[in-house]
Amino acid sequence: MAEGLLVQEENENENTEExxxxxxxxxxxxxxxxxxxxxNKMKKDEVKRILVERGLDSRxxxxxxxxxxxxxxxxxxxxxxxxxQEKRMNEVHFYCVIDFEGTCEEDNPKDYIHEIIEFPAVxxxxxxxxxxxxxxxxxxxxxxxxxxxxxxxxxxxxxxxxDKADAFPEVLAKFEQWLADxxxxxxxxxxxVTDGPWDMGRFFSAQCRxxxxxxxKFARKWINLRKLYxxxxxxxxxxxxxxxxxxxxxxxxxPHSGMDxxxxxxxxLQKMAQDGCEVKFNEYLYNNTP
Numbered sequence: 001m002a003e004g005l006l007v008q009e010e011n012e013n014e015n016t017e018e019x020x021x022x023x024x025x026x027x028x029x030x031x032x033x034x035x036x037x038x039x040n041k042m043k044k045d046e047v048k049r050i051l052v053e054r055g056l057d058s059r060x061x062x063x064x065x066x067x068x069x070x071x072x073x074x075x076x077x078x079x080x081x082x083x084x085q086e087k088r089m090n091e092v093h094f095y096c097v098i099d100f101e102g103t104c105e106e107d108n109p110k111d112y113i114h115e116i117i118e119f120p121a122v123x124x125x126x127x128x129x130x131x132x133x134x135x136x137x138x139x140x141x142x143x144x145x146x147x148x149x150x151x152x153x154x155x156x157x158x159x160x161x162x163d164k165a166d167a168f169p170e171v172l173a174k175f176e177q178w179l180a181d182x183x184x185x186x187x188x189x190x191x192x193v194t195d196g197p198w199d200m201g202r203f204f205s206a207q208c209r210x211x212x213x214x215x216x217k218f219a220r221k222w223i224n225l226r227k228l229y230x231x232x233x234x235x236x237x238x239x240x241x242x243x244x245x246x247x248x249x250x251x252x253x254x255p256h257s258g259m260d261x262x263x264x265x266x267x268x269l270q271k272m273a274q275d276g277c278e279v280k281f282n283e284y285l286y287n288n289t290p
Contacts, residue, residue: 028081032074039066039073057274059248063233064275071276090126091280093188095223095269096179097122099261100199101157103141106150115141116207117157118258119171122266123182123190126279129270135178136259138165143210156257169211176216185218192222195240195265197283205285215285224283225269232277240264247271 039047044062047069051058056072058065098121102114121135140162141147147159165171184190194200200222208215229235229243241251244264249271253260273279 026081026083028077028083032077035073035077036070039070042066057248057271061235061246061248063235064246064248067233068275075276091189092126092191094126094132094182094184094190095124095193095279096184096190096218097124097193097262097266097269098199099195099258099265100203101155101256101258102203103144103147104151104154105148113143113206113210114203115139115144115210116168116203117141117147117151117162117165118155119168119175120259120262121175121178122262123184124193124266124269129273131266133178133182134259135175137171137174138162139168139171140165142167154256156254167211168207169213172213172216179218190218191281192218193225193265193269193279194222195243195261196226197224201283201285219285221281221284223279223281225265225272225279227282228277228279229268229272232272232275243268 042050044065047062047065048058051065051069051072054072056068060068098119100116100120101118102116104114105112108114116139119135119137119139122131123133123135124130125132138157138161147157147162152158166174179185179190182188192200200219204219205215208219226243230237233246235243235246238246239255240261241255241264244251244267247268249267251264252267253263255261269279
């Protein structure tokens with residue numbers, strides 16, 4: 001289990017600000033800035049060679065490799081200058097990676113209501129980055145009980161599967177029990193991680209309204225990994241598969257399978273954290289009433 005969750009008190013924040021000001025005045029930061037400038041001018045092969053020499057992962061597109069090398073050299077120089085900052089504490093003990101699949105048509109009307117038909121989740125220890133557990137259920141839609149052929153072909157979820165499944169409220173209750181079984185929300189803090197704002201901001205909240213269920217506390221803020229990814233690596237917009245490929249990995253499984261997507265998002269999360277990305281909440285739901 002992860003330990004040492006950071007609880008920031010006001011006096012701790014003040015001390016941190018003072019230390020940060022002192023650190024920024026140190027000449028080592030000029031060295032780091034100059035080093036970053038040199039790395040920005042390097043060709044991919046040169047960056048890759050240096051990463052290999054230092055025993056670091058050399059997979060990925062140029063932007064990913066540059067970021068990886070910059071973070072490594074920064075950490076190295078701060079350590080040499082005896083300014084290495086204290087190990088950053090996570091906001092949560094666990095990450096819960098979710099990627100819903102919902103009802104859809106080949107040409108969705110503007111007022112189309114997407115109902116969740118696949119509810120997967122991958123639980124990741126925020127300290128070790130190891131997968132701890134998985135949750136996977138299907139949901140029987142209420143408004144669109146008959147899935148379109150387009151939806152079945154896209155998601156791989158069949159009509160027979162949803163016909164045998166429980167309704168969303170029952171599946172949500174199972175999910176919350178799964179969370180409780182891992183002491184999440186009580187003994188341990190956790191954060192939902194998604195590929196973009198849509199899963200929680202649109203699909204989950206709309207499903208709760210449809211079922212007249214208040215949006216649970218855990219779903220009122222989450223980590224939009226796609227947004228973090230673009231800001232961290234400075235890459236162009238792309239699909240989930242593109243994000244995986246940019247890191248020098250291959251997508252595993254079937255795209256638009258909720259469970260497979262969740263597992264691949266988990267792989268991206270793990271690699272980003274290893275590369276030094278600070279994984280923090282960056283999306284919030286303000287209207288959470290059904």
